[in-house]
Amino acid sequence: xxxxxxxxxxxxxxxxxxxxxxxxxxxxxxxxxxxxxxxxxxxxxxxxxxxxxxxxxxxxxxxxxxxxxxxxxxxxxxxxxxxxxxxxxxxxxxxxxxxxxxxxxxxxxxxxxxxxxxxxxxxxxxxxxxxxxxxxxxxxxxxxxxxxxxxxxxxxxxxxxxxxxxxxxxxxxxxxxxxxxxxxxxxxxxxxxxxxxxxxxxxxxxxxxxxxxxxxxxxxxxxxxxxxxxxxxxxxxxxxxxxxxxxxxxxxxxxxxxxxxxxxxxxxxxxxxxxxxxxxxxxxxxxxxxxxxxxxxxxxxxxxxxxxxxxxxxxxxxxxxxxxxxxxxxxxxxxxxxxx
Amino acid sequence: xxxxxxxxxxxxxxxxxxxxxxxxxxxxxxxxxxxxxxxxxxxxxxxxxxxxxxxxxxxxxxxxxxxxxxxxxxxxxxxxxxxxxxxxxxxxxxxxxxxxxxxxxxxxxxxxxxxxxxxxxxxxxxxxxxxxxxxxxxxxxxxxxxxxxxxxxxxxxxxxxxxxxxxxxxxxxxxxxxxxxxxxxxxxxxxxxxxxxxxxxxxxxxxxxxxxxxxxxxxxxxxxxxxxxxxxxxxxxxxxxxxxxxxxxxxxxxxxxxxxxxxxxxxxxxxxxxxxxxxxxxxxxxxxxxxxxxxxxxxxxxxxxxxxxxxxxxxxxxxxxxxxxxxxxxxxxxxxxxxx
Numbered sequence: 001x002x003x004x005x006x007x008x009x010x011x012x013x014x015x016x017x018x019x020x021x022x023x024x025x026x027x028x029x030x031x032x033x034x035x036x037x038x039x040x041x042x043x044x045x046x047x048x049x050x051x052x053x054x055x056x057x058x059x060x061x062x063x064x065x066x067x068x069x070x071x072x073x074x075x076x077x078x079x080x081x082x083x084x085x086x087x088x089x090x091x092x093x094x095x096x097x098x099x100x101x102x103x104x105x106x107x108x109x110x111x112x113x114x115x116x117x118x119x120x121x122x123x124x125x126x127x128x129x130x131x132x133x134x135x136x137x138x139x140x141x142x143x144x145x146x147x148x149x150x151x152x153x154x155x156x157x158x159x160x161x162x163x164x165x166x167x168x169x170x171x172x173x174x175x176x177x178x179x180x181x182x183x184x185x186x187x188x189x190x191x192x193x194x195x196x197x198x199x200x201x202x203x204x205x206x207x208x209x210x211x212x213x214x215x216x217x218x219x220x221x222x223x224x225x226x227x228x229x230x231x232x233x234x235x236x237x238x239x240x241x242x243x244x245x246x247x248x249x250x251x252x253x254x255x256x257x258x259x260x261x262x263x264x265x266x267x268x269x270x271x272x273x274x275x276x277x278x279x280x281x282x283x284x285x286x287x288x289x290x291x292x293x294x295x296x297x298x299x300x301x302x303x304x305x306x307x308x309x310x311x312x313x314x315x316x317x318x319x320x321x322x323x324x325x326x327x328x329x330x331x332x333x334x335x336x337x338x339x340x
Numbered sequence: 341x342x343x344x345x346x347x348x349x350x351x352x353x354x355x356x357x358x359x360x361x362x363x364x365x366x367x368x369x370x371x372x373x374x375x376x377x378x379x380x381x382x383x384x385x386x387x388x389x390x391x392x393x394x395x396x397x398x399x400x401x402x403x404x405x406x407x408x409x410x411x412x413x414x415x416x417x418x419x420x421x422x423x424x425x426x427x428x429x430x431x432x433x434x435x436x437x438x439x440x441x442x443x444x445x446x447x448x449x450x451x452x453x454x455x456x457x458x459x460x461x462x463x464x465x466x467x468x469x470x471x472x473x474x475x476x477x478x479x480x481x482x483x484x485x486x487x488x489x490x491x492x493x494x495x496x497x498x499x500x501x502x503x504x505x506x507x508x509x510x511x512x513x514x515x516x517x518x519x520x521x522x523x524x525x526x527x528x529x530x531x532x533x534x535x536x537x538x539x540x541x542x543x544x545x546x547x548x549x550x551x552x553x554x555x556x557x558x559x560x561x562x563x564x565x566x567x568x569x570x571x572x573x574x575x576x577x578x579x580x581x582x583x584x585x586x587x588x589x590x591x592x593x594x595x596x597x598x599x600x601x602x603x604x605x606x607x608x609x610x611x612x613x614x615x616x617x618x619x620x621x622x623x624x625x626x627x628x629x630x631x632x633x634x635x636x637x638x639x640x641x642x643x644x645x646x647x648x649x650x651x652x653x654x655x656x657x658x659x660x661x662x663x664x665x666x667x668x669x670x671x672x673x674x675x676x677x678x679x680x
Contacts, residue, residue: 036502098468102461121442121505124464125498128438132494135475139491144484151479154472158465162376165461 024065024085025049031090031133042126046114047093063222063335064088067190068197070331071211073324075201083141084196087150090134092189095157097127099185102165107244138196146196153192160184167251171274178256179303182223183216190219210318214328217311221336224304227252228297231288243284246291249273253303258296266294308336364405364425365389371430371473382466386454387433403562403675404428407530408537410671411551413664415541423481424536427490430474432529435497437467439525442505447584478536486536493532500524507591511614518596519643522563523556530559550654554668557651561676564644567592568637571628583624586631589613593643598636606634648676 032043044050065085072081099105100113101120107113115123138146163181167173194215198208230245230252245252255273259266269290272283279287291297311332315325372383384390405425412421439445440453441460447453455463478486503521507513534555538548570585570592585592595613599606609630612623619627631637651672655665 036499036506038506039498039502098464102464120460124438124442125501125505128494129498129502131471132491132498135487136491136495139484139488142484144479144482144487147475147484147487148479151472151476154468155476158379158469158472159376161465162379162469165465166376166378 020069020082020085021062021065023082024062024069024089027082027086027137028089031086031137034133035129038122039126039129042114042118042122043093043130045117046097046108046123046126047089048109062089064092064189064193066331067193067215067218067328070324070327071194071203071215072197072201073327074198074207074211074320075203077200077202080141080200080202081197083137084146084193084200087134087137088189088193088196090130090137091150091153091192094127094131094134095161095185095189097123097130099161101127102161141200143199145199149192149195149199153188156184156188158184160186160188170251171270173251173256173259175253175256175260175299175303178251178253179220182220182253186223187216187219190222191216206318207320210314210320211328214311214314214332217307217314218332218335220307221304221311221332224253224300224307225336227254228300228304231255231291232297243281243288246287247279247281247284249275249279253300254291254296256296257299258291258294261294261296263294265290269294304336308332360409360422360425361402361405363422364402364409364429367422367426367477368429371426371477374473375469378462379466379469382454382458382462383433383470385457386437386448386463386466388449402429404432404529404533406671407533407555407558407668410664410667411534411537411543411555412541413667414538414547414551414660415543417540417542420481420540420542421537423477424486424533424540427474427477428529428533428536430470430477431490431493431532434467434471434474435501435525435529437463437470439501441467442501481540483539485539489532489535489539493528496524496528498524500526500528510591511610513591513596513599515593515596515600515639515643518591518593519560522560522593526563527556527559530562531556546658547660550658550660551668554651554654554672557647557654558672558675560647561644561651561672564593564640564647565676567594568640568644571595571631572637583621583628586627587619587621587624589615589619594631594636594640596636597639598631598634601634601636603634605630609634644676648672 028047029049032040032047032049035043065088068081068085068088069078072078072084075081096108097114100108101115101123105113106116113123114126118126135147135150138150160181160183163177164185167177167181191212192215195208195212198211203211227245230250231243231254233242235242246255255269258269259273269287272279272287272290312329315328320328368387369389372380372387372389375383405428408421408425408428409418412418412424415421436448437454440448441455441463445453446456453463454466458466475487475490478490500521500523503517504525507517507521531552532555535548535552538551543551567585570590571583571594573582575582586595595609598609599613609627612619612627612630652669655668660668
């Protein structure tokens with residue numbers, strides 16, 4: 001069976017959603033066009049707009065705007081929530097630009113990372129610029145609550161990334177510490193995407209709270225699926241080199257879980273990862289086998305399923321329009337069972 | 341005559357102002373203490389809090405909080421403006437952390453820059469963290485207007501730093517382009533310091549507008565004085581190596597003005613600065629002489645004086661409490677006539 005075309009968005013959506021995404025893209029492009037020339041170039045490159053409207057494979061999965069647009073349908077004024085979709089996409093761009101510099105990641109969405117092409121100074125400043133644009137969009141939305149949500153989210157993001165940096169030198173990272181880090185780095189923003197959108201759409205507080213929880217847990221399931229793809233994914237579909245996470249000795253969930261298995265082979269895995277330098281191809285293959293044998297994949301899949309269940313549970317705890325609930329449910333399933 | 345002790349704050353202030361600064365410092369320390377351990381360490385180092393209360397020489401000039409505290413005295417609720425002083429100091433910290441990485445500046449306040457000591461990833465993330473803290477303080481202040489002022493200021497900051505980065509490869513930078521860049525990098529934040537403080541202190545719009553203008557022009561005078569010190573300053577007092585700005589071929593105002601002088605020696609200066617590599621000590625000395633002979637210093641001093649005049653003029657255009665006006669005037673004079 002041939003692989004599906006990467007340009008085909010793998011996330012099915014309710015009718016109209018692709019045109020909504022196009023409206024979000026248009027608003028992002030408008031915002032980016034206000035930037036000074038050099039930063040604008042980097043921003044367009046990073047966001048995939050380099051030549052006119054961005055093709056689907058450069059847009060990325062547009063997961064956070066999709067979450068925002070779907071959550072917005074749970075309130076009486078969904079049209080106001082375009083600002084939420086725009087700002088979370090910009091915030092995501094800010095976070096990726098800075099993270100790729102901090103983590104030394106050279107590849108993003110199958111292309112060279114912005115700092116590799118445009119240098120660290122320009123990429124760093126473009127991150128600051130996208131954050132500023134996101135804050136401007138939220139400030140213009142006129143909701144003081146949205147600004148507080150955004151600051152809380154940024155705080156979680158910084159904390160999560162701080163933990164992630166600390167993990168590099170820490171051989172004892174626990175599964176709980178990993179999950180806390182992932183909640184900061186990923187769950188906070190997917191939760192905020194839903195929370196901001198529902199707030200702007202005028203949903204009642206109980207719905208806003210439930211959707212924040214939904215987005216956070218769906219984001220966790222997504223992140224863990226990403227970790228699994230980072231080890232066992234198909235590089236033609238993920239846009240990342242095969243085994244790159246393991247080669248870079250990243251402490252993703254399968255690895256952390258495997259290292260804590262009560263099995264002598266955990267010691268072998270630790271020895272492989274403790275060298276302080278990137279793994280060779282043979283070492284990466286050996287580590288991949290060990291992580292699987294030590295139950296790292298099984299544990300990660302089980303925890304992803306728990307988060308998917310918690311996300312779906314959140315959708316049941318209050319009264320939501322049936323169409324919106326169904327769309328959010330479908331989105332969550334796809335986030336947890338992604339192939340790229 | 342012996343040099344004055346660096347630890348003696350060179351900015352005279354009204355009675356009570358030093359204890360206000362101590363209150364600002366305490367609030368900053370409280371905020372920083374909320375950060376995760378590794379980022380907290382970097383933040384404390386950068387802000388000079390490494391060991392308990394920060395000594396004056398590590399606090400820096402605390403210029404932006406001083407402006408905020410003085411401007412706050414022009415409204416009926418000056419005590420509310422501590423949030424403005426805290427947030428502008430945190431915003432300044434954010435901007436310095438990122439700028440030092442982008443510009444490759446290895447020295448800050450007479451010590452190694454944070455990225456040199458703690459690495460680029462941790463310094464970059466600490467910049468994001470200080471920005472987040474600043475936004476949190478402003479969000480807590482409950483003023484939507486303050487958030488808009490902050491976003492506008494960040495926008496100007498990004499634009500100014502973008503221009504500054506572009507200057508590196510541009511041999512034709514004009515005096516006007518330089519002034520626009522400096523207004524973004526320095527004037528925007530000193531203007532915002534006054535604007536945020538006056539807003540929170542409840543000053544009427546006409547006063548807020550005048551104080552913003554005051555702060556912006558005083559900041560410009562300060563920045564140009566900084567440029568002059570960067571070439572002709574005493575390194576024991578500036579904390580920077582002698583001639584470091586010229587050696588690094590930075591396009592500061594005296595240099596830009598000298599390069600545009602209608603004099604054949606401008607070509608000699610251009611040739612020295614066009615090499616693409618840092619200048620030797622002999623080249624730096626020669627360039628310093630040329631910039632002076634070409635009138636770079638005289639022009640810079642004249643423009644600084646214009647900005648000082650505009651700042652003082654802003655203080656005259658509305659009704660301000662006499663004590664506050666006097667304090668702001670004194671502060672502006674010291675900013676324009678600094679020796680470190």
